[in-house]
Amino acid sequence: MSAVIVENTRNQPLVNLRGVTKLYKRGSETVEVLKRLDLAVPRGDFLALMGPSGSGKTTLMNILGGLDRPTAGEVIIDGQPIHTLSDSALSGWRARHVGFVFQLYHLLPVLSAEQNVALPLMLTNLSGPERKKRAMAALTLVGLEDRAKHKPSELSGGQEQRVGIARAIVTDPTLLLCDEPTGDLDRKAGDEILELLQLLNKEHGKTIIMVTHDPHAAARAERTLFMNKGVLGEEPEA
Amino acid sequence: MNALTLIFSAYRRRKARTIFTFLSVVVAFMLFCILAAVRQGMMGQVKISIAERLDTYNKISQGTPLPLSYYDKLTAVPGVTAVVYFTGYQGYFKDEKNKFQVAVTNAEQLFKVYQEFSAPPAQTQAWMADRQGAVAGPLLAKRMGWKIGDTIPVQGGPAQKDGSKTWYYHLVGIYQTTLPTFYQNFFVTHYQYYNQGIADVKNQNVVGQYTERIDDPRHAMAISNTIDKMFENATPQTLTQSQAIESVSFMRQFGDVTAMVIYVGIAVFFSMLLIIGNTMAQSVRERTSEFAMFRALGFTRPWLVGLVLQESLLLICTAGVVGLILGYVAARLLAPSVGNVLQTFSMTWSAAWLGILLGIIFGLLAGLVPMQRITRLRVADALRRA
Numbered sequence: 167m168s169a170v171i172v173e174n175t176r177n178q179p180l181v182n183l184r185g186v187t188k189l190y191k192r193g194s195e196t197v198e199v200l201k202r203l204d205l206a207v208p209r210g211d212f213l214a215l216m217g218p219s220g221s222g223k224t225t226l227m228n229i230l231g232g233l234d235r236p237t238a239g240e241v242i243i244d245g246q247p248i249h250t251l252s253d254s255a256l257s258g259w260r261a262r263h264v265g266f267v268f269q270l271y272h273l274l275p276v277l278s279a280e281q282n283v284a285l286p287l288m289l290t291n292l293s294g295p296e297r298k299k300r301a302m303a304a305l306t307l308v309g310l311e312d313r314a315k316h317k318p319s320e321l322s323g324g325q326e327q328r329v330g331i332a333r334a335i336v337t338d339p340t341l342l343l344c345d346e347p348t349g350d351l352d353r354k355a356g357d358e359i360l361e362l363l364q365l366l367n368k369e370h371g372k373t374i375i376m377v378t379h380d381p382h383a384a385a386r387a388e389r390t391l392f393m394n395k396g397v398l399g400e401e402p403e404a
Numbered sequence: 405m406n407a408l409t410l411i412f413s414a415y416r417r418r419k420a421r422t423i424f425t426f427l428s429v430v431v432a433f434m435l436f437c438i439l440a441a442v443r444q445g446m447m448g449q450v451k452i453s454i455a456e457r458l459d460t461y462n463k464i465s466q467g468t469p470l471p472l473s474y475y476d477k478l479t480a481v482p483g484v485t486a487v488v489y490f491t492g493y494q495g496y497f498k499d500e501k502n503k504f505q506v507a508v509t510n511a512e513q514l515f516k517v518y519q520e521f522s523a524p525p526a527q528t529q530a531w532m533a534d535r536q537g538a539v540a541g542p543l544l545a546k547r548m549g550w551k552i553g554d555t556i557p558v559q560g561g562p563a564q565k566d567g568s569k570t571w572y573y574h575l576v577g578i579y580q581t582t583l584p585t586f587y588q589n590f591f592v593t594h595y596q597y598y599n600q601g602i603a604d605v606k607n608q609n610v611v612g613q614y615t616e617r618i619d620d621p622r623h624a625m626a627i628s629n630t631i632d633k634m635f636e637n638a639t640p641q642t643l644t645q646s647q648a649i650e651s652v653s654f655m656r657q658f659g660d661v662t663a664m665v666i667y668v669g670i671a672v673f674f675s676m677l678l679i680i681g682n683t684m685a686q687s688v689r690e691r692t693s694e695f696a697m698f699r700a701l702g703f704t705r706p707w708l709v710g711l712v713l714q715e716s717l718l719l720i721c722t723a724g725v726v727g728l729i730l731g732y733v734a735a736r737l738l739a740p741s742v743g744n745v746l747q748t749f750s751m752t753w754s755a756a757w758l759g760i761l762l763g764i765i766f767g768l769l770a771g772l773v774p775m776q777r778i779t780r781l782r783v784a785d786a787l788r789r790a
Contacts, residue, residue, distance in 0.1 A: 225784075228784040233787075234784050253705065261703075266697075266701070268697070270693075272696075272697035275417070277409070281405050281409065286702065288406065288407075289701075289702055294406075
């Protein structure tokens with residue numbers, strides 16, 4: 167019986183959006199950024215979200231990561247309706263279930279790579295040595311174990327983003343949300359990052375949703391959805 | 405990796421700004437210490453001058469001597485429990501730079517009238533037994549390198565009958581006192597030795613002032629009147645008043661200095677608040693995207709607010725403690741130069757605690773503006789602005 171339940175849970179999509187609408191007020195005008203959006207992302211998927219600027223991609227990402235709330239609709243991640251959580255509960259949920267990879271890395275310049283990676287572990291009950299061990303394991307996974315003591319200014323852009331990815335996976339989250347992860351990198355470094363994301367998806371089973379403008383980057387994903395004027399589609403708008 | 409690592413990383417981000425802010429707080433606290441010492445110099449004088457003691461001077465002026473013969477009459481006044489008289493001179497030890505005040509008194513009555521002073525019984529006995537004996541204040545003995553048993557040649561005194569101006573004393577004790585620095589620098593000697601040795605006849609059998617200890621401070625006015633009435637028809641006449649009233653009159657000469665000290669202190673701390681508040685606001689503004697990143701990682705708003713408040717508090721309190729220590733040292737260094745006017749000029753523990761309390765309050769206040777910025781932070785927007 168319990169095996170059946172596990173199987174059923176596995177078959178459920180990890181990310182489930184139902185009728186998500188997001189309205190913004192700009193002066194007296196109300197802008198509908200997301201329009202009754204439905205989305206299901208299976209566990210272990212690698213989804214690329216493409217679309218022109220202002221189409222609502224980032225808003226969607228923020229809602230998926232619990233950084234923003236929908237005006238209407240339901241956001242259910244791994245069976246948890248996160249749109250109903252309080253601000254503090256949502257913070258706790260983010261710490262446990264989501265890893266963010268930012269376009270501009272957002273590393274603390276005065277901390278070493280290892281210290282940057284260990285930041286999310288401050289919210290856990292792990293001991294100092296255990297945190298260090300986990301941070302080093304994450305850095306090893308992204309191939310930067312020999313750069314652990316380096317500060318961000320001593321790393322290349324690609325290496326900085328690898329540190330950003332190590333920080334995102336150090337708590338072993340279910341979902342990785344990547345906002346233009348290669349947007350600030352040259353092609354070679356960008357390819358390395360995309361290979362790393364593919365590795366995390368295929369070898370480590372991470373579910374990844376990646377916002378990108380770059381079709382080359384989107385091609386690394388298992389599937390691509392296009393966003394236009396707050397609506398998701400399988401094909402880019404002509 | 406803990407919150408302290410993050411706090412220090414924030415300080416390291418703009419080292420020059422952190423150092424200048426730190427120094428401005430240090431200076432503010434040093435000023436606070438000096439002002440507190442001035443206030444203590446003013447107020448402490450009143451506290452030390454207890455109402456149980458009366459001072460009797462020559463009515464013409466405080467510098468004009470009184471005859472020694474008044475002593476017996478004063479001790480006979482009802483309500484007077486002990487009488488001590490003083491005269492003295494400024495002498496020096498070996499070098500004119502080593503000046504100090506030689507107090508000449510009837511030693512056997514001194515500790516009865518001034519109960520804030522004491523010496524071990526054996527030393528007191530030795531002093532009473534030796535008319536050439538002297539006791540020194542602990543600071544004076546330390547400064548001059550004297551030990552009990554030393555013979556101290558004090559130069560620069562009044563001429564003796566043999567023409568010498570060097571007076572020899574046996575150091576028989578080091579007195580202790582709970583009073584501030586100024587009171588720890590006296591050299592106290594026997595009147596009998598001085599009176600028999602001094603050459604100038606005019607200065608024999610006279611004293612500079614009498615101090616009476618009385619049984620009840622409520623009788624101070626009546627006893628003062630009795631004393632002055634007793635010498636009304638004598639030459640010279642006397643002027644007697646309680647030390648407490650004397651100190652208050654002395655204080656009044658300066659106007660309301662205490663209030664001024666408090667106002668200047670408030671102004672100093674207010675300036676410090678503006679400096680720290682501005683520094684913290686700038687620091688948080690520069691790190692807006694970092695705070696957004698922290699929020700994205702799962703750190704709550706209260707956690708980040710706590711971090712900023714700790715950052716502000718740690719800076720103010722550390723700099724405050726350094727400022728208090730330096731202020732204490734500065735007050736000690738300044739004490740000898742202002743000691744003649746403000747004998748109780750010193751930094752007190754109560755002022756130090758008040759300084760620490762003010763540091764905590766101002767540290768919290770300085771964190772208020774940046775705290776608001778964090779509570780209003782829109783994570784999604786801030787991440788985009790980086």
